[in-house]
Amino acid sequence: MILFLGTKRGKEKTQVLEGISCPYCQQANTLTAISSPTYFHLFWISLFRINTNHFVECSHCRKAYYENEFTEEMKRAIESRQPH
Ligand SMILES: [Zn+2]
Incomplete structure (x- = not known):
């Protein structure tokens, strides 16, 4: 019997970061924060969330910033948008 298990990405959540400009291209209101959860699955049924990756992408220059570069x-x- 083969067990299909592993990880898969969940639904991404995006959020436009208003009022701040991209450090790279200096355009304002072009940054979008994306959070993409990773789930552990068994036969493609999500069992639990392992972690969530956060990154910010600029729609103007397409530069992506990872959490340690925020x-x-x-x-x-x-x-301010995501109360913990
Ligand atoms: Zn940019």
Whole structure:
């Protein structure tokens, strides 16, 4: 019997970061925060969430920022929308 288990990505959540500009291209209101959860699955049934990756992407220059590259402005904009 073959067990199909592993990880799969869940539904992504996106959020436009208003009022801040991209550190790379300096365009305002182009940054979108994306959170993409990873689930452990067995026969493609999600059992539990392993972790959630957060990154920010600029729609103008397409640069992606990972969590360790977030600026204070990005963190503030993200946290103001997502109460913990
Ligand atoms: Zn940019």
